[in-house]
Amino acid sequence: MASNLKSAKKLMVFLGKSMIAFLETMIFIIIPRPRKNVAGEIVLITGSGSGLGRFLALKFAHLGSVLVLWDINEEGNEDTCRMVREAGAPRVYAYTCDCSQKENVYRVAEQVKKEVGDVSILINNAGIVTGKSFLDCPDELLEKAFDVNFKAHLWTYKSFLPAMIANEHGHLVCISSLAGLTGINKLADYCASKFAAFGFAESVFIETMAQKLKGIKTTIVCPFLMKTGMFEGCSTV
Template sequence: MSVQMKSILVTGATRGVGEALTLNFAKKGHVVYALARTRNQLNSLVEECGSEKVIPFEVDVSKKEQVEEAIAAIQRDYGVPDVLINNAGVVENISFAEQSIEMIERIVDVNLKGALYVTRCVVPGMIARGSGRIINVSSVAGTRGIPGQATYCASKFGMNGFAETLAQELLAKGILVTTICPGGIDTPLWDPDKNPYPGDKARIMKPQEIVDLIEYLLDQPKGTLHKKIVMFPTNEWH
């Protein structure tokens, strides 16, 4: 990665892990197609990194027309991205019996269907080119049940099942699919009022740890597939 510049599509680019990924890669000279809903935060990324390094797209990944339109524009104007990072996600911490149908729909639509839509739009171009990397930011909630996160777990188990199949389908086509299942990361996802981190905040992982891992993965030669990585702070167990 340090020598060869890449084009990297990041969903959920405006906060937390996605923001850290965008700033890291853009500041190292790569081009980042940054997708998220919040225009002013997308603009801040462009101001900080330069309009040639961060190309912003105001997109709700749960809206398939918006996804199709943005990715068609990326591929028409810039080409098929070298790397896709499916990172956009939402969480609610509330028992399933209390989750509204709207809440259930939103979590599945963003975390699972959003990743499927974006990947479906990017994959044919990667196949035609014969290369690409897809990184899915899943969760430890995709590896085990967590009370209060039934729908979130369903969305992340879904993502892991999707990724498991996709990795097999695409391996022979020169495309590597890796899924990362992190535990607690210090991001705005942990809202002190609505969704406080249940453990010791002093020991939670930093977004940069996920960035460093993804950078490492993208730096590796294509002879080895890192299929699924489960990682969590040592004050958690999954």
């Protein structure tokens, strides 16, 4: 009985959030939201070496943003850097960073502050997925999923949020997932880490509101399955 009530509660929360998102979408279709001017903003994107991260980098380049690109894949990140320059970004900086390693994140963050300046838009996009059944997934891969998909958000927020607060200007973007809203077969570790990322970003948003911090915006994005190479073999049916 208790488990049924718990499941029903989770379902209602999920349906409630989905309904709110749907209503927001309908409102903004009728009354378009003013587009934010990001020209000259320093935008840091983790996981920029391929997939969604590269796509976002190119979009921000077209909008005139200064790009800071982080990825563990140096070759892929340099390719993105070249594409972004060709797309017309005013300045581009590429850094090799292992977002699963706290000290690496802190070290590269300090380098960015010295060489580029205060990051004003932080996009936590880096992510990994195992695609294995929970009991078939080695412990080190389970830990790695949380290190990259969730814990990296903690270290980047610690690194860049203080300057945003001091400047009263900043935007925190969490790339969660549909898998951060509901469980999916063979994605237990991925779902759990994306749930955590969603909950963390939402909690920090509430904290900034409660503390009446000015100029700090938060966006949480929950994409569907995308053809980025991460979900090779996954299907929606």
